[in-house]
Amino acid sequence: MAHYCVGIDLGGTNLKAGLVDQDTRVLCKFSVPTGVEKGTQHVVSTIASAVERAVSEAGVRKDDVIGVGIGSPGPMSHRRGLVINPANLPCMKNVPLRDEITRRTGLRATLENDANAAAWGEYWAGAGKGVRDMVMFTLGTGVGGGVIAEGNLLRGHFENGGELGHIIVQPGGRRCSCNQRGCVEAYSSAANVAARMVEEIRSGKASTLRAMLDRGEEIRAEHVDGAARAGDRLAAQIWDDACRYLAIACVVMQHATNPERIVFAGGMINAGPPLLERIRKHFHEQTWNLLDDFPQIMFATLGDDAGMIGAAGCAFRAQETGDW
Amino acid sequence: MAHYCVGIDLGGTNLKAGLVDQDTRVLCKFSVPTGVEKGTQHVVSTIASAVERAVSEAGVRKDDVIGVGIGSPGPMSHRRGLVINPANLPCMKNVPLRDEITRRTGLRATLENDANAAAWGEYWAGAGKGVRDMVMFTLGTGVGGGVIAEGNLLRGHFENGGELGHIIVQPGGRRCSCNQRGCVEAYSSAANVAARMVEEIRSGKASTLRAMLDRGEEIRAEHVDGAARAGDRLAAQIWDDACRYLAIACVVMQHATNPERIVFAGGMINAGPPLLERIRKHFHEQTWNLLDDFPQIMFATLGDDAGMIGAAGCAFRAQETGDW
Numbered sequence: 078m079a080h081y082c083v084g085i086d087l088g089g090t091n092l093k094a095g096l097v098d099q100d101t102r103v104l105c106k107f108s109v110p111t112g113v114e115k116g117t118q119h120v121v122s123t124i125a126s127a128v129e130r131a132v133s134e135a136g137v138r139k140d141d142v143i144g145v146g147i148g149s150p151g152p153m154s155h156r157r158g159l160v161i162n163p164a165n166l167p168c169m170k171n172v173p174l175r176d177e178i179t180r181r182t183g184l185r186a187t188l189e190n191d192a193n194a195a196a197w198g199e200y201w202a203g204a205g206k207g208v209r210d211m212v213m214f215t216l217g218t219g220v221g222g223g224v225i226a227e228g229n230l231l232r233g234h235f236e237n238g239g240e241l242g243h244i245i246v247q248p249g250g251r252r253c254s255c256n257q258r259g260c261v262e263a264y265s266s267a268a269n270v271a272a273r274m275v276e277e278i279r280s281g282k283a284s285t286l287r288a289m290l291d292r293g294e295e296i297r298a299e300h301v302d303g304a305a306r307a308g309d310r311l312a313a314q315i316w317d318d319a320c321r322y323l324a325i326a327c328v329v330m331q332h333a334t335n336p337e338r339i340v341f342a343g344g345m346i347n348a349g350p351p352l353l354e355r356i357r358k359h360f361h362e363q364t365w366n367l368l369d370d371f372p373q374i375m376f377a378t379l380g381d382d383a384g385m386i387g388a389a390g391c392a393f394r395a396q397e398t399g400d401w
Numbered sequence: 402m403a404h405y406c407v408g409i410d411l412g413g414t415n416l417k418a419g420l421v422d423q424d425t426r427v428l429c430k431f432s433v434p435t436g437v438e439k440g441t442q443h444v445v446s447t448i449a450s451a452v453e454r455a456v457s458e459a460g461v462r463k464d465d466v467i468g469v470g471i472g473s474p475g476p477m478s479h480r481r482g483l484v485i486n487p488a489n490l491p492c493m494k495n496v497p498l499r500d501e502i503t504r505r506t507g508l509r510a511t512l513e514n515d516a517n518a519a520a521w522g523e524y525w526a527g528a529g530k531g532v533r534d535m536v537m538f539t540l541g542t543g544v545g546g547g548v549i550a551e552g553n554l555l556r557g558h559f560e561n562g563g564e565l566g567h568i569i570v571q572p573g574g575r576r577c578s579c580n581q582r583g584c585v586e587a588y589s590s591a592a593n594v595a596a597r598m599v600e601e602i603r604s605g606k607a608s609t610l611r612a613m614l615d616r617g618e619e620i621r622a623e624h625v626d627g628a629a630r631a632g633d634r635l636a637a638q639i640w641d642d643a644c645r646y647l648a649i650a651c652v653v654m655q656h657a658t659n660p661e662r663i664v665f666a667g668g669m670i671n672a673g674p675p676l677l678e679r680i681r682k683h684f685h686e687q688t689w690n691l692l693d694d695f696p697q698i699m700f701a702t703l704g705d706d707a708g709m710i711g712a713a714g715c716a717f718r719a720q721e722t723g724d725w
Contacts, residue, residue, distance in 0.1 A: 152692060210558040224657065226557070231550055233659020234534040235694030238550075240656040243689060245649050248571060255689035257652070325569050328581070332564040333548065333657045335557020365567060365579035368476060370559030 082396075083131045083184070084389030085124055085147040086191065089113060089165030093381070094127035096135040096142075097389035101202035104135035106385060117168045124174070125181035144185035144401070145178055146392035148194030148384045154236055158188045158401075175401070187395040191384055193230050193239060196223020197394070198387025199340050203379040208337040212330045213377070214241055214323065216345035219254070220262040226334050230391075242266065244329055246322045261326040265319040267298035267345050273315050274301045284311040302348045317355065324359030331364060331372055342377035406720075407455045407508070408713030409448055409471040410515065413437060413489030417705070418451035420459035420466075421713035425526035428459035430709060441492045448498070449505035468509035468725070469502055470716035472518030472708045478560055482512045482725075499725070511719040515708055517554055517563060520547020521718070522711025523664050527703040532661040536654045537701070538565055538647065540669035543578070544586040550658050554715075566590065568653055570646045585650045589643040591622035591669050597639050598625045608635040626672045641679065648683030655688060655696055666701035 079098050086093040088111060095106030109127055112119050128145050150163035158175025160166065178186040189197070196205075196213040205211040209228045215221035222241025224231040231238045242262035243255055250259025251269070263269050274296050278287050286304050289296055304312035327339050346352060357374050364371065379386055395401040403422050410417040412435060419430030433451060436443050452469050474487035482499025484490065502510040513521070520529075520537040529535040533552045539545035546565025548555040555562045566586035567579055574583030575593070587593050598620050602611050610628050613620055628636035651663050670676060681698050688695065703710055719725045 226550055226555055231658060234661035235659050237692060237694045238659035243656045244653050245687065246572060248649055255691045257687065257689045325572055329568050329653055330657065332567045333654065334555060335559050335562035337558035363569065363581065365581045367579045368561060370561045
């Protein structure tokens with residue numbers, strides 16, 4: 078008999094919802110505005126309504142729905158089912174979201190960090206399928222992360238495991254938004270690739286992108302990528318640095334949790350195979366030759382659905398382990 | 402009723418054996434030469450005899466002995482019970498040690514990486530008692546490591562998890578014996594602290610330790626520590642670098658596996674509280690201010706017994722999980 082879980086990927090602007098079966102098939106999915114400006118009760122109601130809508134839209138019996146998984150931005154607590162204080166959800170301070178959703182929908186619910194949920198999604202249904210030890214880096218505005226160790230999401234004592242964007246790869250290096258120096262995020266996130274380009278041009282370095290800056294246009298990571306491919310030396314250097322620091326973070330995780338596969342996700346992977354090839358090249362230049370425990374380095378395959386599918390997967394997993 | 406396990410810490414020169422009860426009490430312990438020069442069969446017999454001796458010396462009934470845990474240098478495989486090819490055990494190539502010991506002693510056996518066994522020892526019986534998420538760094542000739550995540554030893558897909566000495570902390574930095582550049586081991590192991598001192602003096606830097614070198618005496622890490630305390634600036638710089646890079650490795654592990662406690666072990670911790678204070682100071686200077694998920698940073702408490710006690714603990718754990 079088929080069983081289902083609802084996945085919710087809670088974002089600052091929209092939330093994505095869907096119904097997923099135990100074989101990772103998505104029966105329906107949709108996106109609705111989160112409505113943070115309307116306050117806590119509105120957001121909670123929006124999530125509860127999305128759960129009901131996913132069940133009815135998919136046309137399954139509610140009795141066959143095992144539960145709801147919710148991926149939430151951090152800080153949050155899986156153990157306590159609590160959204161603590163996410164920067165992009167200002168109305169969601171200390172909201173016991175897990176129990177609220179259960180109260181309103183009658184379904185068991187589990188709460189997970191959104192980056193962890195996305196990593197679990199790729200592990201369960203995407204690029205990590207079939208492996209037991211996986212690491213994921215998500216290259217967006219920041220660099221997110223998630224670690225699966227022996228088939229379990231690694232949460233850690235303070236529930237902040239897998240904050241891989243804040244691995245230090247350059248001591249004394251660029252200041253990160255987290256206040257550390259030299260985080261991989263400070264070199265390799267889309268926002269920081271763009272920011273470095275702007276800084277270098279402003280400091281007087283030559284680049285074909287100077288004209289954009291002079292016209293007051295916003296330089297984004299894809300412009301740096303494009304300029305690098307077109308032969309811009311400064312852009313090529315910044316892009317290459319981003320890949321090299323990601324490769325160092327891969328070496329670090331190779332030795333820390335020793336995954337079979339490292340998966341890259343997020344908007345920046347639209348740069349395509351050359352990005353992957355460059356990370357792999359640097360990885361093999363930077364890693365040891367003592368053993369041949371080299372992880373496969375791959376792109377994620379679920380795109381924007383990873384968080385929603387992963388949240389549903391977390392609910393299936395909660396059912397298995399009893400750890401909602 | 403009391404239950405017991407035998408712990409074996411297999412080294413290149415000696416092996417340490419002991420009988421440990423389920424409450425981590427050591428009933429007896431002793432050390433015997435491994436005898437690598439006498440070949441595989443001799444080493445295997447030596448281990449088997451040590452097992453029998455531990456049981457009889459402790460005066461317990463063999464029926465009350467659950468099994469034997471063996472900590473072996475890597476490369477080795479817990480899953481296959483195989484010692485593969487350790488540098489300091491040249492006669493132990495592809496030896497199915499787990500099954501050989503069972504065959505000879507009639508006791509179940511489990512094989513674990515020696516650094517992991519020592520980490521498990523501190524987790525089970527020492528500085529990590531009472532926590533579920535722990536990271537250990539062992540500061541000896543090299544820098545070893547071990548990771549406990551949610552009460553489980555993190556082995557990883559290739560069974561090389563927790564090789565924390567090879568976290569890269571300085572890209573393009575000192576060449577490590579593993580062929581990577583900028584490993585924490587290349588700055589913070591006892592051997593490398595001493596090696597850096599010699600290199601810097603030879604390159605012309607002033608130090609009170611130059612006279613030792615001129616006399617042909619060996620400079621060791623404790624000499625660097627002593628000179629640093631006595632006001633030698635070069636020694637102080639090298640010692641401080643060692644602590645700073647260890648602190649960076651702590652920040653990395655804070656974000657990777659998010660432990661409650663980070664434990665330092667090995668000969669270098671004889672430098673005492675000033676070493677710990679310096680690592681802590683650098684840690685708090687290097688870590689983020691986004692969340693207060695700061696691990697406690699402490700010294701190991703079991704000394705040279707960690708590997709033996711941990712090996713016995715691994716056997717108790719194998720009994721619990723069924724994963725011998």
